[in-house]
Amino acid sequence: MLDTVQAAPEDTPAELRRDLAIAAIDATIVDVPTVRRHKLSQTSVTAQSYVIVRLRLAGGAEGIGEAATLGGPRWSEESVEAMKANIDAYLAPAVLGQPADRFEALGLRLDQAAKRNNAAKAAIETAAFDAVGRALGLPVSALLGGASRDRIPVLWTLASGDPAQEIEEAERKLAARLHRTFKVKIGALAPAADMARMRRLAQALAGRAELIVDANQAWDETTAARCLPQLAEMGVALVEQPVPAWNLGAMARLRARPGTPPLLADECVFDAHDMLAVAQAAAADAVSLKLVKHAGLLGLRRVASVAEAAGIGLYGGCLLESSVGAAAHLQVFSTFRALEWGCEHFGPQILTGDLVTEPLRFEDFHVHLPSGPGLGVTLDPAALRRYARP
Numbered sequence: 001m002l003d004t005v006q007a008a009p010e011d012t013p014a015e016l017r018r019d020l021a022i023a024a025i026d027a028t029i030v031d032v033p034t035v036r037r038h039k040l041s042q043t044s045v046t047a048q049s050y051v052i053v054r055l056r057l058a059g060g061a062e063g064i065g066e067a068a069t070l071g072g073p074r075w076s077e078e079s080v081e082a083m084k085a086n087i088d089a090y091l092a093p094a095v096l097g098q099p100a101d102r103f104e105a106l107g108l109r110l111d112q113a114a115k116r117n118n119a120a121k122a123a124i125e126t127a128a129f130d131a132v133g134r135a136l137g138l139p140v141s142a143l144l145g146g147a148s149r150d151r152i153p154v155l156w157t158l159a160s161g162d163p164a165q166e167i168e169e170a171e172r173k174l175a176a177r178l179h180r181t182f183k184v185k186i187g188a189l190a191p192a193a194d195m196a197r198m199r200r201l202a203q204a205l206a207g208r209a210e211l212i213v214d215a216n217q218a219w220d221e222t223t224a225a226r227c228l229p230q231l232a233e234m235g236v237a238l239v240e241q242p243v244p245a246w247n248l249g250a251m252a253r254l255r256a257r258p259g260t261p262p263l264l265a266d267e268c269v270f271d272a273h274d275m276l277a278v279a280q281a282a283a284a285d286a287v288s289l290k291l292v293k294h295a296g297l298l299g300l301r302r303v304a305s306v307a308e309a310a311g312i313g314l315y316g317g318c319l320l321e322s323s324v325g326a327a328a329h330l331q332v333f334s335t336f337r338a339l340e341w342g343c344e345h346f347g348p349q350i351l352t353g354d355l356v357t358e359p360l361r362f363e364d365f366h367v368h369l370p371s372g373p374g375l376g377v378t379l380d381p382a383a384l385r386r387y388a389r390p
């Protein structure tokens with residue numbers, strides 16, 4: 001079905017209303033191998049699995065969205081298998097026939113059809129935004145308030161666990177002027193081994209690159225209290241989710257200690273209520289924004305608004321999305337007045353292949369907002385067939 005994308009129709013408003021009704025939704029599981037093993041505290045992957053949602057409007061315009069996972073239902077509770085099952089049985093039927101441009105009403109229907117399932121909901125909402133943007137000839141950023149930037153600084157994640165390999169990988173990225181900020185995944189090794197690894201990286205890249213780390217909830221408060229000042233002393237600029245998501249109290253106490261580097265909230269912030277709790281506890285300096293957590297572009301903006309109101313900085317997070325999911329994030333990130341910490345949408349570069357006809361452009365340490373209607377990227381049907389799970 002959904003292999004072509006139609007141009008914006010020149011319709012009367014009544015016809016346009018009919019054209020914008022959601023006519024079909026289709027969910028495909030894909031597995032795309034990565035260029036190397038990517039190791040986090042709680043899992044390790046050699047392929048990225050996504051659900052690609054294709055949504056067709058009655059007028060013929062088509063949109064795409066992506067729900068990413070990292071190592072099955074380990075990073076969060078959603079797996080691609082569960083997402084596809086819930087999209088097919090509950091989420092798609094809840095919005096079929098509905099006007100695709102009434103994004104908040106769609107979100108409400110999705111919330112009534114299923115609790116949480118945030119990544120699956122985000123993929124459907126993204127596909128609705130893409131389809132409406134294409135039908136109207138507008139980029140998704142225009143539907144969200146308009147872009148205030150067309151490129152965003154982008155970091156690279158070092159996550160093989162082998163410091164010699166990681167230094168060599170960082171050197172290649174620096175030489176190619178692709179990335180000069182590196183996020184190091186820690187927590188899979190013992191804390192002392194991670195500190196030694198970080199010291200090697202900091203020495204090798206001193207003065208040429210900025211380092212941040214992500215512990216993915218691996219430490220308890222005592223370990224974090226011991227390691228955070230060491231990371232600050234090495235010049236590490238930001239520490240992501242050092243302690244379990246539930247332990248906001250520990251985040252707040254650690255943050256109040258002298259010698260703690262700035263803290264980035266990730267797994268502890270899914271919705272705007274979580275963001276408010278982090279703000280009230282003074283538990284973070286910045287928040288990582290991701291479609292898989294916030295259930296869509298509008299949810300992501302809601303979380304960002306609470307953070308902005310509390311003076312908490314914005315960081316453009318990822319879950320190793322392909323150019324489909326990355327483009328959706330760039331559309332919404334581009335609309336913020338400030339994106340203090342840049343973004344980490346290096347995902348398309350860690351895959352051995354992409355899912356779109358023209359992958360995102362990485363240049364001069366930035367990733368560029370694609371131009372054109374909708375998300376600005378077009379699904380490659382041959383790539384979808386190649387990576388689709390049989």
Ligand SMILES: O=C(O)C[C@H]1C=CC(=O)O1
Pocket residue numbers: 070157159185214216266317318319320344
């Ligand atoms: O931030 C996470 O926890 C998930 C992800 C983002 C980059 C990466 O390497 O892992």
Ligand SMILES: [Mn+2]
Pocket residue numbers: 214216240241266267288
């Ligand atoms: Mn993280």
